[in-house]
Amino acid sequence: MTAQKNQRKEYLCVKDLEKVLDSCTLELNQIDEVWPNLYIGNVRIAQNRAALQRMGITHILNAAHSKRGSIGDQNFYGTSFVYCGIPAEDSSYFDLDIYFRSAADFIHKGLKTPDGKVLVHCIMGMSRSSTLVLAYLMLYHHMPLRSAIQRLIRKRAIYPNRNFLALLLDLDLQLKRKRKTCVLL
Structure with missing residues (x-):
């Protein structure tokens, strides 16, 4: 019975x-620090360059690049920020997983720069952005998905759509599987 339960x-x-x-009881804010120097926010805060500068944000990952209501490209942010845009749709068919590695790499590089602070945003800061942050925690901090979600919901109200949860x-x-293979070798 125990083996079945563990399985x-x-x-x-x-x-x-x-x-x-x-189980998350938090209210949705414009922006929250969910990991040291890593923030998830909505499009409203992402378009407020003065507020981002006051907070010390250095890198912006826009998970709703080119979507209606999401202004953002390197020209918009100028030389004050390093920008990366992902043209993701918050839908039941969008393959966001093709961006997991590149988004995680961008976040990691941003956090490794001196005084680096990274904002990951989409329109509401609940689904696309949180999915990319979860992928980062899984890829760079070797966190199991459930643990990564539990960690984030202590800091921010998130809710990746069902498709993104399946991809995660x-x-x-x-x-x-990769960890098990490495252990066996």
Whole structure:
């Protein structure tokens, strides 16, 4: 029975993750620091360059690049910020996983720069941006998906859509397999 229970814990499903997300009691803010010097925010704060400069933000990852209502490119931010745009759609069919590695690399490089502070945003700062931050925590900090979600919901109200949760579950499984392979070698 215990082996079965452990096996069940190992294989999460989207519904399990939604239960964890539903346990969050935080209000949605414009911006929250979710990891040291890593912020998730909405488009409103992302378009307020003066506020971003006061906060010391140095890097901006826009997970809604070229979407209606999301102004943003290097010209908009000038030389004050390093900008990266991902043309993601918050939909049930968008393959955001093709950007997991490049987004994680951008976040990591931004945090490694002297005094680096990274803002990851989309329109509301709940689905696309949080998905990319979760992927970063999984790829660079070797956090299992459930642990990464639990960590983030202590700092911000997030809610990746079901498609993005499924993509994160796939990443989680890939990373677990890779770790097991490395241990066996």
